[in-house]
Amino acid sequence: MELTAQYIADQIGGEITGDPQTKVSSVARIESAKPGTLAFLGNPKYENYIYTCRASIIIISKSFEPSSPLSATLLRVDDPYQAIASVLELFNSLKSNRKRGRSWSAKIAWSSKIGKRCYIGEGSVISKRAVIGDGAQIYPQCYIGDDVEIGANSVIYPGVKIYAGCKIGSDCIIHANAVIGADGFGFAPAPDGSYKKIPQTGNVVIENNCEIGANTTIDRASIGSTIIRQGVKIDNLVMIAHNVEIGKNTVVAGQTGFAGSVRVGEGCMFGGQVGVAGHITIADKTIIGAQTGIISNIKEEGKTLLGSPAMDAREYMKAYSIFRKLHKR
């Protein structure tokens, strides 16, 4: 299936330079694109490739001025990343991979409620009183505990385990082998040096439009709910402890961890391998660089932090540049 530059521009916007009838059948990386493909220039680091690129159509930013003439048909847009996302969706929508039906080997409790047009894959377990929304996709080998709710059109990839009582919104994606609702890490020390388990009686609530990465773990609250607000995107191998709340549209990169009762504001960005200590509050729009350690509240919005413990990112880099030479002074 081929799309013309004109058709793409009609769908996603942008200005064509070159032949509007240029056809492409797939998307390719700018380094390795062949004729018949569409490539894009997002990161300026890759500018060099654009002059040798053999793609038939290249999406570029309206603000980008090539330093040599380009042979490809160009599609100039405001934001090449947004545009390429839309193009990929265009191609995707033409070969829908939405699955349907219930496998005979899935174990579906009589008291559960399964919506219309759902997919329940091989060996998945839907426990008592669970409610699965219309169009939800439960891949094979998932465990959906008692009283769990999963909203419409959410996709649960193979091997995800959701403990009893957790609530997942609509249009969420949870990747393979993630664990939602395991017990929080709560113990009371006894006089003999051993630890007594504090029962973890709460749950996890994930609102609409969230994505949770592979092998990520989100623990249930000891009392109340661990809450992931609408539009939050969480990468792989992230640890979210009991009673944490992550604010709307915050994004969290891989291997970051939040200790118990942390409250994160809206629109924050976490790099990878960040650690946040228990009971910390983080203001909206905070940006936290990779490997940072947060041990005190971030009260002011929009700061950028680095270091362990965290400090202003630019100050950290300046101090670190002195640190590098400490032994030479």
Add this chain to the structure above:
Amino acid sequence: MELTAQYIADQIGGEITGDPQTKVSSVARIESAKPGTLAFLGNPKYENYIYTCRASIIIISKSFEPSSPLSATLLRVDDPYQAIASVLELFNSLKSNRKRGRSWSAKIAWSSKIGKRCYIGEGSVISKRAVIGDGAQIYPQCYIGDDVEIGANSVIYPGVKIYAGCKIGSDCIIHANAVIGADGFGFAPAPDGSYKKIPQTGNVVIENNCEIGANTTIDRASIGSTIIRQGVKIDNLVMIAHNVEIGKNTVVAGQTGFAGSVRVGEGCMFGGQVGVAGHITIADKTIIGAQTGIISNIKEEGKTLLGSPAMDAREYMKAYSIFRKLHKR
């Protein structure tokens, strides 16, 4: 089901101030408690809430003196955390969630031995000669390899994989998708730059009363056993390499990693994202702050460490406070 303050005090100890006939039906967080619930004040950071809290009963420390009068019935105890754990257990014990029976879709080898009152969930595999103790709970989709032993009353949550030959004690809890007994990371370099696998022929031994978090991995020994001693509590996404030994009653927070052949003493506490290099020995009662890196033996008991490489925690914080201003000097 409602419990009176008197009944709770009889069960868990403590002194009542107020009406001993006050009734509660559940436990709530102090920030959001409603009438008919029981709340507690553990962390002094939450003291403010106590004066506006609408809970019917509040558990507080005997040493706590409220600065204004409180309307709730108070239960004064030595340790509010211990007390709330006991109260939650009281409520829990009244609605037991212990499961029974073997799913027809579980694959149970003829040569395995399953104890009395066990639960073997859907799609779980119990391999040859495995021994499952009385009252053990194996949730769905678990893999129990050949010759594995699991002690009485242990709970294995969905998707846990236990490789052949590993031994789990009694009263243990292993959370979803944890992996016990995968091969240690052992390779010998060959002259051509490739690596030859060193067969990992040992096992993992987890003693009684341990808890292992979701998606945590504990590798089998190359020779002998990787050992988790009695009462150890391990959080999610922790990595324990081959031939490690973790001493009795040590607790390990999320995303911490131990390289091969580390020996950790008894009663230690590890924060999150700590790394310990191979072949290190750590003395009893060591406390290690989050994100610390340990590259030499800790010989003295009871130290508190921070930094990468690790140093005395207070010294680290002092040195870091100078580091923060290095570029301003």
Add this chain to the structure above:
Amino acid sequence: MELTAQYIADQIGGEITGDPQTKVSSVARIESAKPGTLAFLGNPKYENYIYTCRASIIIISKSFEPSSPLSATLLRVDDPYQAIASVLELFNSLKSNRKRGRSWSAKIAWSSKIGKRCYIGEGSVISKRAVIGDGAQIYPQCYIGDDVEIGANSVIYPGVKIYAGCKIGSDCIIHANAVIGADGFGFAPAPDGSYKKIPQTGNVVIENNCEIGANTTIDRASIGSTIIRQGVKIDNLVMIAHNVEIGKNTVVAGQTGFAGSVRVGEGCMFGGQVGVAGHITIADKTIIGAQTGIISNIKEEGKTLLGSPAMDAREYMKAYSIFRKLHKR
């Protein structure tokens, strides 16, 4: 089954000091070896044990000179680690644990192609058009997506999930609950503060002779392939983001993470908990210490790095030794 010192020397090379007819039936650790076992001295830290060791045969380096006489039969080799790997393999080969046959509870698509002498375990799913090479071992509860290819003699342990379209080479080992091919973490910000998913349409390619640890995640490329080259060994809980390429024979210890589009050279060694920022290139034979953070390209081969951000490892240790005393100056 017993092997003589002579037989072992014939198989793996080395010079015997003592009785060539000495027999052993298993391998033991030097600290706890009993008569009838074979031990080895690899790490010089363990030299003390050699003088009290009761093993019948001890493998030592040709360059090692004992300071007291030893009673055991000695086998002197160039590289004790290589030698012990070979001895373990000798013992292993005599009790093959290769499994055969297809479980009736595995779900195998009609359009898939399963090679000769394969094992497909209980509850595993082999999806449409998947191709499984001769002698491959798929343990229980695995998910092999549409169009996945797995090469000859590869071993896929329980609970591994491989998303559609990924390619695994021959003689690979993938440990339990690893996830291959989940969506990369790619989102385009929308004007209202939410994020729009960028479809991840590529795949993961793992070449021959690789080992992937338990609960490790390797994401599919947004476009093109995430590539793990021949002979790469990856430990547990490692995160490899979309479009990363890891060069031949590189080894990566536990909990390390690579952000998107990183390119790692051949023969590199990564310690645990290292983080590499997006779009970074790392030269061949780079050695990166644990907990290091890489935020700029490493252009020169063979460097050893530490710190966050990374610098020369020896320089880091020198600077850090000053840091430790900063507050005392």
